[in-house]
Amino acid sequence: MDELVFFINRGVISGLITGCVYALGGVGITLIFGTMRFAHFAHGDMMTMGAFISFLIAGALSAMGVVLPIPLAFAIMPISMALTAVAALGIERSFYAPLRDRGAKPVTMLIASIGVTLMIQGLIRLIFGSGTRDFFGGTEVKEIFRIPTTMFGGTRPIVLTEPQVLMFIATAIAVIGVHLFLSRSRLGKAMRAMADNADLAQVSGINTKMVITVTWLLGGALASMAGTMLSLDVNLRPDLAFNIILPIVAAAVVGGLGSAYGAIVGGLLIGFTEALAVFNWTAVLRPLQPYLPFDLPANLAVVPTEYKITVAFVILVVTLLVRPTGIFKGAST
Amino acid sequence: MPIIEVKDVVGGYGGAPILNGVNIAIEQSDIGVIVGPNGAGKSTTLKAIFGLLKITGGSVVFDGEEITNALPDRLVPRGLSFVPQEKNVFTTMSVEENLEMGAFIRRDDISGTLEEIYTMFPVLKEKRRQPAGELSGGQRQMVAMGRALMSKPKLLMLDEPSAGLSPRYVLEIFEHIVTVNKAGVGILMVEQNARQALAFASRGFVLAQGKNRFTGTGPELIADPEVAKSFLGG
Numbered sequence: 417m418d419e420l421v422f423f424i425n426r427g428v429i430s431g432l433i434t435g436c437v438y439a440l441g442g443v444g445i446t447l448i449f450g451t452m453r454f455a456h457f458a459h460g461d462m463m464t465m466g467a468f469i470s471f472l473i474a475g476a477l478s479a480m481g482v483v484l485p486i487p488l489a490f491a492i493m494p495i496s497m498a499l500t501a502v503a504a505l506g507i508e509r510s511f512y513a514p515l516r517d518r519g520a521k522p523v524t525m526l527i528a529s530i531g532v533t534l535m536i537q538g539l540i541r542l543i544f545g546s547g548t549r550d551f552f553g554g555t556e557v558k559e560i561f562r563i564p565t566t567m568f569g570g571t572r573p574i575v576l577t578e579p580q581v582l583m584f585i586a587t588a589i590a591v592i593g594v595h596l597f598l599s600r601s602r603l604g605k606a607m608r609a610m611a612d613n614a615d616l617a618q619v620s621g622i623n624t625k626m627v628i629t630v631t632w633l634l635g636g637a638l639a640s641m642a643g644t645m646l647s648l649d650v651n652l653r654p655d656l657a658f659n660i661i662l663p664i665v666a667a668a669v670v671g672g673l674g675s676a677y678g679a680i681v682g683g684l685l686i687g688f689t690e691a692l693a694v695f696n697w698t699a700v701l702r703p704l705q706p707y708l709p710f711d712l713p714a715n716l717a718v719v720p721t722e723y724k725i726t727v728a729f730v731i732l733v734v735t736l737l738v739r740p741t742g743i744f745k746g747a748s749t
Numbered sequence: 750m751p752i753i754e755v756k757d758v759v760g761g762y763g764g765a766p767i768l769n770g771v772n773i774a775i776e777q778s779d780i781g782v783i784v785g786p787n788g789a790g791k792s793t794t795l796k797a798i799f800g801l802l803k804i805t806g807g808s809v810v811f812d813g814e815e816i817t818n819a820l821p822d823r824l825v826p827r828g829l830s831f832v833p834q835e836k837n838v839f840t841t842m843s844v845e846e847n848l849e850m851g852a853f854i855r856r857d858d859i860s861g862t863l864e865e866i867y868t869m870f871p872v873l874k875e876k877r878r879q880p881a882g883e884l885s886g887g888q889r890q891m892v893a894m895g896r897a898l899m900s901k902p903k904l905l906m907l908d909e910p911s912a913g914l915s916p917r918y919v920l921e922i923f924e925h926i927v928t929v930n931k932a933g934v935g936i937l938m939v940e941q942n943a944r945q946a947l948a949f950a951s952r953g954f955v956l957a958q959g960k961n962r963f964t965g966t967g968p969e970l971i972a973d974p975e976v977a978k979s980f981l982g983g
Contacts, residue, residue: 608842609842612839622850622854
């Protein structure tokens, strides 16, 4: 039983958290690709930007002595999402839209987004310094839930932190929200139509400029959410999400570029696989030791933790070989 | 007054012009058919009218208003619809969603128009929850036409609606086009099946090298020995 608890704590929960972050980031990447046909490399830094905006607001409230039953960063997340959405639209209007209007190729757009990456990171370092910050350094404490497993014969509890629980709930709400938006609303359907066939969307009289605007607002809001939750779970650094942009892009590609559902599935798939790949299987296999002809090593993981990033690429390569359009047959052209 | 009047239009994709003075005028009650050899500028003419390529000379007047080089998001609300030849459905979206996208510019209740389309193409009602990409070629063409009709156009432009369809479906699509026209929608279409299409055309335009070569009613053009010899395969 304790082995199972260990597996849940280190495998399932860890995978779910990473998966949630990848999924929320991936949805933004995939929608931006769908409507504008370019890989938005700066999306990770938009997540970081959102996290710092949350940090700023939460810090200010904390300094004013505001105390809430949930972490402040969570309570103010809607404000941070709105601000990041506006910032994302500002970046689009100042950098990407002028290039697109002049007929820039996708690769030019990609390079422009690398420029935006450097700019956002530089700005964050300029304002906040390059050190690591923690939401829970001050008055706030990270509450930890221990779910006892004694009734199932276990001795160790399942450990969950409050930010983790809130993160699962928030991601679930966001995913349902995105689903309802894309499947029910007129604009959401137009967004899917543009991802499916941009020329036909234009011919149908769909206001493509408005769809692009909404795409950036949605992508920015989800990025802020992912960034804030990631920084609550670990800590806040200027390169917080830059380090995970590659698995996030992989999530979007694996799911099928242009498909929001694909990005969610791809994100969770990559998150779980990463967690299980670095999971120490010895801990789970130890009860079987008497039946095994060899001694279990102290650490039996598929890949060492420092090579975690390769997992996303293995999945990416396999997907591109077996099903080049991704799980949900996205628009890969 | 003609619903559309294309006057001496010159245009292309930036290089040498493909259209060198095209003239087209039809009434809302007409079915206008543009025929001609490959590369004559038939499809290009429709795209030029719909603002998908640059017109460098001449003018287009639609419903009494100059629309030269206007973009689709202005043209569709004015009552002009276009069905491209290829990739003319949203393959990942359901049939009904395809139709809804055709009505994107409308803010009123679209359920009535939706019912009209389903009455015209009963098979689409059956398959309305199915992704359009799973349908047969003929059914896709119905979705494409249905989508274009959802905006309640005054003039429907079709680029080779019979391309790639089996003979049985070609006839069916042509019948649908006539039905749409009888309901009061002007038709301007490009066709490879020239003889078949001209047979029901009230206005026919034979294009060659980006210019009008012959203009007349469909039956007139079919009867013209020179047109028949050069453009209809004898």
